[in-house]
Structures are given as structure tokens and as C-alpha cells.
Amino acid sequence: MSLPVPPLLTYTVRRVVQAIPIIILIMVGSFLLIKLAPGDTVDALVGDMGGADPAFVARLRAEYGLDESVMVQLWRYMLKLAQFDFGWSYVYEQPVITVLMSRLGNTMLLMVSSLMVAFTFGVTLGAIAAKRAYSWTDNMISTLGLVFYAMPSFFLSLLLILIFSVKLGWLPVGGIRTIGAFKTGWADVADVARHLVMPTAALSLIYLAFYMRLMRTSVLEVMDLDFVRTARAKGAGGARLMFHHVMRNALLPVVTLLGLQFSTVLGGSVIIETIFSLPGIGQLAYTSVVKRDLNTLMGIIAISSIIVVIVNVVTDLVYAWLDPRIELK
Amino acid sequence: MTIPDTSVASDSLPDINLMPARSLVLWRRFRRNRAALLGLVLFVIVVLMAALADVVTPGDPLRNAGPPLTAPLVLAANPLGTDQLGRDIMAGIFHGARISLIIGVVATLISIAIGVVIGAVAGYFGGKVDGALMRVTEAFQTIPSFVLLLTLVAIFGSSIQNIVIAIGIVSWTAPARMVRAEFMSLRKREFVDAARNLGVSDVAIIFREILPNALPPVIVFASVVMATSILMESALAFLGLGDPNYASWGNMIGQGRSVLRTAWFCSVIPGVAILLTVLSFSLMGEGLNDALNPRQKK
Numbered sequence: 001m002s003l004p005v006p007p008l009l010t011y012t013v014r015r016v017v018q019a020i021p022i023i024i025l026i027m028v029g030s031f032l033l034i035k036l037a038p039g040d041t042v043d044a045l046v047g048d049m050g051g052a053d054p055a056f057v058a059r060l061r062a063e064y065g066l067d068e069s070v071m072v073q074l075w076r077y078m079l080k081l082a083q084f085d086f087g088w089s090y091v092y093e094q095p096v097i098t099v100l101m102s103r104l105g106n107t108m109l110l111m112v113s114s115l116m117v118a119f120t121f122g123v124t125l126g127a128i129a130a131k132r133a134y135s136w137t138d139n140m141i142s143t144l145g146l147v148f149y150a151m152p153s154f155f156l157s158l159l160l161i162l163i164f165s166v167k168l169g170w171l172p173v174g175g176i177r178t179i180g181a182f183k184t185g186w187a188d189v190a191d192v193a194r195h196l197v198m199p200t201a202a203l204s205l206i207y208l209a210f211y212m213r214l215m216r217t218s219v220l221e222v223m224d225l226d227f228v229r230t231a232r233a234k235g236a237g238g239a240r241l242m243f244h245h246v247m248r249n250a251l252l253p254v255v256t257l258l259g260l261q262f263s264t265v266l267g268g269s270v271i272i273e274t275i276f277s278l279p280g281i282g283q284l285a286y287t288s289v290v291k292r293d294l295n296t297l298m299g300i301i302a303i304s305s306i307i308v309v310i311v312n313v314v315t316d317l318v319y320a321w322l323d324p325r326i327e328l329k
Numbered sequence: 330m331t332i333p334d335t336s337v338a339s340d341s342l343p344d345i346n347l348m349p350a351r352s353l354v355l356w357r358r359f360r361r362n363r364a365a366l367l368g369l370v371l372f373v374i375v376v377l378m379a380a381l382a383d384v385v386t387p388g389d390p391l392r393n394a395g396p397p398l399t400a401p402l403v404l405a406a407n408p409l410g411t412d413q414l415g416r417d418i419m420a421g422i423f424h425g426a427r428i429s430l431i432i433g434v435v436a437t438l439i440s441i442a443i444g445v446v447i448g449a450v451a452g453y454f455g456g457k458v459d460g461a462l463m464r465v466t467e468a469f470q471t472i473p474s475f476v477l478l479l480t481l482v483a484i485f486g487s488s489i490q491n492i493v494i495a496i497g498i499v500s501w502t503a504p505a506r507m508v509r510a511e512f513m514s515l516r517k518r519e520f521v522d523a524a525r526n527l528g529v530s531d532v533a534i535i536f537r538e539i540l541p542n543a544l545p546p547v548i549v550f551a552s553v554v555m556a557t558s559i560l561m562e563s564a565l566a567f568l569g570l571g572d573p574n575y576a577s578w579g580n581m582i583g584q585g586r587s588v589l590r591t592a593w594f595c596s597v598i599p600g601v602a603i604l605l606t607v608l609s610f611s612l613m614g615e616g617l618n619d620a621l622n623p624r625q626k627k
Contacts, residue, residue, distance in 0.1 A: 021464050022464055022467050022468045022471055023471075025464060025465065025468040026468050026471060026472060029468065033480065033481075033484060036484060036485075037484040146364075146608060146611055146612070147604070147608065149607075149608075149611055150556070150603075150604050150605075150607035150608035150611060151604055151607075152560050152563055152564065152567075152579075152582075152600065152603050152604070152607070153564075154563075154564055154567045154579075154582065154583075155582055155596070155600035155603065155604065158582065158585075158586060158589060158596050158600070159597070159600070161589065162589055162593055166589065166590050260470075263470065263471060263472065263473045263474070264473065264474060264475075266473040266476070267473030267474050267475030267476050267477075267478075268475065270473075270475050270476060270479065270568075271475070271564050271567070271568065274568060275586075285476050285479055286479070286568060288483075289479045289480070289482070289483040289570065290570075292483060294483070294484075297479075297480050297483065298480075300476060301472055301476060301477070301480065304472070304473050304476060305468075305471045305472055308471045308472075308473070309471060312471075
């Protein structure tokens with residue numbers, strides 16, 4: 001490992017190249033889904049116009065390329081997607097990519113804050129539970145974890161709203177900023193943070209439970225390993241043993257799960273963003289379904305798949321960094 | 330992992346005679362876990378509610394059954410109160426249990442069936458077949474499952490059959506990976522070689538020889554799939570995208586949202602019902618895991 005950078009680079013490139021067939025599969029799949037949907041763009045347009053004569057409909061079909069064979073249409077669709085052209089949203093009267101980009105930031109903010117909360121608290125509580133395995137603290141934490149795991153996020157959201165907005169009046173019910181306040185600088189940051197407290201809590205709790213349980217098992221397993229005994233024999237104890245020797249190794253499965261679950265968390269944001277009326281990708285997915293805006297829906301599938309692929313590559317890199325035994329080949 | 334159990338199961342002839350003894354052993358191990366027993370009790374209660382829905386709360390649960398927004402424990406006719414349309418909450422809970430269970434069981438069967446077939450074929454044949462099937466699996470894992478579920482429901486409609494199928498379609502990847510891993514480790518075992526040398530067909534080897542040995546972890550995982558299926562259906566119904574013709578807990582919570590300030594019980598009661606049902610599956614899953622993998626460390 002005299003040259004640490006090149007293997008990392010080739011590894012990253014290789015992982016990205018491996019992801020390409022998956023992205024292509026998803027694109028082909030979403031194209032087929034659109035084709036399976038009853039009615040096409042022209043049907044929707046004609047429906048909006050209140051009907052048209054068959055010759056005009058045929059001309060429209062030719063204009064939109066819908067008279068071509070399915071393979072030709074697929075090829076055109078793929079070419080457009082490769083240029084990040086997801087078509088036109090008839091609901092927002094904008095290109096889909098513009099709609100997506102204006103909302104991506106909010107969703108990413110929610111994702112990052114939720115995963116950070118879930119990871120930090122999950123790992124800490126899991127490690128504490130393992131350290132005091134089978135004690136009262138452990139039982140308490142483990143039971144809490146089971147309840148968190150079984151709690152539907154939308155129910156938890158309503159409970160939080162009921163307690164912190166309706167009864168106590170501490171936190172705003174929804175939105176990303178106070179409407180009409182036009183705050184700037186740190187006041188704006190604080191405002192957004194206040195709006196994100198409940199959505200973050202609601203989205204992170206179930207994953208917190210996952211990481212906690214996994215961390216507990218993982219720490220218990222690592223604490224039994226030989227190198228921990230060796231470290232203890234050499235005099236390492238307390239915090240150093242826990243953080244330097246045990247935690248670092250016990251984190252590995254949690255990091256894997258974090259990467260694997262990113263797409264689930266993204267899916268969960270649909271419910272949370274809709275409840276807290278956060279203008280993000282998830283809420284967009286919900287409104288697109290209700291308004292049958294298929295172009296936008298396919299754009300969401302494409303963009304979230306790309307994000308998930310990127311996150312997975314990053315996870316693998318973090319994993320390799322945490323565990324030097326893994327060779328970047 | 331499960332060597333003592335699987336060796337018993339794979340002896341094809343005395344298997345039938347050993348079955349009661351084996352299930353008795355499993356039950357004893359399951360019983361040792363008190364949390365699992367609690368899960369079983371909760372599960373039995375949900376099943377009883379679903380079975381007795383028409384006896385305890387006869388008639389259409391979506392009909393007007395009393396004065397709107399009655400609080401719980403006020404009227405004898407509506408012990409758990411009514412919602413803003415005067416629908417009896419207890420009737421909704423009982424009939425909702427039926428829908429939740431049906432969706433949980435059927436969607437789980439669909440996802441496990443798809444997962445077993447894809448995982449078995451990929452793990453058994455390996456090579457290019459495995460490569461292609463794993464790409465498909467990864468593609469499904471990459472798309473956020475709830476977004477795919479919404480898309481499928483948006484395109485094919487939200488009848489209860491479509492919802493069940495769609496939930497099955499979005500949740501087969503984890504069982505598939507599990508079955509594949511088991512098959513990859515089992516396909517090189519001697520009993521598989523022996524079967525192959527006897528001229529047993531690939532299909533028979535996959536389903537009769539390897540699958541019974543690969544199933545225990547999948548059965549445990551089925552409880553997780555069941556819980557997530559129920560959560561997915563209730564989330565769909567909460568968003569108002571479920572089948573409107575059936576009483577569903579998620580839908581009750583969603584409708585209760587608009588009267589949250591004044592009548593919290595409209596959403597809290599069905600919320601607790603979902604919570605306890607999902608909890609029962611997780612607790613039972615753990616008990617099953619302990620029973621099937623007694624050597625695994627807790």
C-alpha cells in the first residue's frame with residue numbers, strides 16, 4: 001500500500017461502472033411501466049382538450065414519436081434520460097428536471113439529518129446496551145428498540161404533532177420555513193432546523209432501532225474476539241478499549257446496513273414529507289401519484305436510483321477505510 | 330449454523346415420523362423466550378379479532394353507526410367511540426385486523442415465492458444466470474421500495490388485489506438474497522452431489538433437496554416481511570391511496586388526522602393496533618430465530 005490513492009480511484013471507477021447496468025435496467029423498467037399504463041401522453045392531452053378528430057390525434061402521435069415501434073421509442077427515451085431530460089411535467093408546467101432539482105435539496109437535508117440522528121443515537125445506545133448486556137439498562141434499551149421498530153412513521157408523526165404542536169405549541173406543524181418571515185443568515189438556518197426537528201425524529205426512529213439492535217449484537221460479538229482480549233491483557237481498558245478496539249470493528253455491519261437501507265429511507269420520506277408538507281422529492285412523488293403525473297414519477301425513480309447508487313459507492317469506500325483488511329480490487 | 334436441525338430434516342425417509350417430535354422441540358425452545366410468548370399472545374388476539382369481526386361487530390364497518398366523534402367509553406354501542414362520519418371505531422379495528430392480516434400473509438407469500446425462485450436459481454446455477462438475476466435484484470433494491478409501490482399503484486389502480494401484488498413485488502429482494510446465499514453454500518455439499526449422481530433433475534434437487542435446508546432463515550425473515558407488508562399497506566391507506574372499499578387501520582389514522590386537535594382517539598386507537606400487531610411479528614420472529622438456531626449467540 002505504498003500508493004494509497006490509485007487503488008482507491010480505480011476501485012471507485014470500477015464500482016461506478018458496475019452500477020451502470022443497474023441504472024440501465026431501472027430505466028428500461030420504468031419505460032416499460034409507462035407503456036403498461038393505460039393511456040399515453042396524447043390521450044391525456046386530448047382528454048384535456050375535450051376530444052379531437054382522429055386525424056389530429058394521429059398527427060399528435062407522430063409529433064410525439066408515439067407512432068414508432070416500441071424499440072425505437074425505448075431508444076429515444078434512453079437517449080433523453082442520458083442527457084437528464086425526463087420530459088415535461090404537465091402538472092407543474094415545467095421540465096421535470098427543473099421540478100426535481102428545486103426539491104432535491106430539502107429531501108437531502110432530511111435524509112442527512114435523519115440518518116445522522118439514527119446512526120449517532122443508534123450506535124451509542126447499542127454500544128451502551130452491549131456494554132451492560134442483560135442488565136436493567138440493556139433490557140430497557142432493547143424494549144424501547146422493539147417499540148420504535150414497530151411504530152409506523154406516520155403514526156409517530158401524528159403523535160409528535162399532537163404533543164409538540166397542538167398541545168405544547170413548541171414546534172411548527174409543517175413546511176420548511178415560516179411563511180412570510182423572510183429570515184436570512186443564521187435566523188434562517190435556525191428556522192429551517194426548527195421545521196426539521198419533527199420530520200427528522202419521525203423518519204429516523206425506525207432506523208435508530210435497527211442500528212441499535214445491530215450495534216448491540218455486533219459489539220457483543222467483537223468483545224469476545226481474541227484481539228480484544230489481547231488489548232485488555234496489554235492494559236487497554238475503559239474508553240480506549242471501547243472506542244479504539246471494539247467500536248471501530250463493531251461499526252462495520254452498521255455501515256453496511258446504512259448503505260443498504262438508504263433507498264428505504266428515501267422511500268420513507270414520501271410519507272414524512274407529505275405529512276409535514278415539506279417541499280421535497282417524497283412529497284412530489286405523492287402529488288404525482290394523486291395527479292397521475294407519470295413523467296415526474298419516472299423522473300423521481302431515476303433520480304433516487306442515481307442517488308442510491310452514489311450512496312452505495314460511498315458506503316463501500318467508507319467500509320474499506322474502516323476495515324483495512326478489505327483490499328480495493 | 331443449523332447443522333443439527335437440517336441433518337434431521339434432510340433425512341428424507343424418517344422425516345415424517347420425526348416431525349411431531351421436532352416441532353415439539355421447537356415449541357419448547359420458543360416457549361423459553363418470554364417476549365416471544367407475548368408476541369404469540371398478541372398475534373392470537375389479532376387473529377381472533379379478524380376471525381370474529383362479523384360476530385362482535387356485525388355489518389359494514391364503514392356505515393354510520395352512531396353520533397359522530399363520540400369519545401371512547403361513552404356509549405355502550407360504540408365502546409371505542411366513532412369518527413367524524415359516525416363510523417364505529419371498534420368495528421374498524423376488528424375488520425381492519427382482517428385486512429391487515431390478509432395483506433400481510435398474502436403479500437409475504439408472494440414475495441417469499443418470488444424470492445425463493447430467483448434466489449434458488451441464481452444460487453444453484455451461479456455464473457451468468459446468477460449475474461443477470463443479481464443485477465435485476467440490485468435494480469429492485471436501488472429503487473426506493475415505497476416509491477415503486479406508489480408507482481405500481483398509480484399505474485395499475487389501488488384495488489386490494491393490486492396492492493397485495495404490488496407489495497409482494499417490492500419486497501422479494503431480501504428473501505432472494507438470503508435464499509441465494511444458502512444455496513451457494515449448500516450446492517457443494519455431498520448430499521447434493523449424491524442426488525446429482527443418482528440422476529435427480531435440477532428442479533428436483535433445488536426444491537426437494539436444497540430448499541428444505543435453506544428455508545429456516547427465510548421462515549424467520551418472513552415475520553419481518555409480514556410486518557413491513559402491514560406497515561406498507563397502512564402507509565398507503567394513510568395517504569388515501571388504499572382500497573376505499575375496505576376498513577383499514579392506516580386509512581382510519583389518515584382520516585383521523587383532520588380531527589387530531591379535538592378527537593385524538595380517532596387516529597391513536599388504530600395506531601396502537603398497528604403498533605401491537607407489528608410488535609407481535611417482531612417478537613415472534615425473534616422467538617422463532619432462537620428456536621431454529623439454538624446455537625446462535627443472543
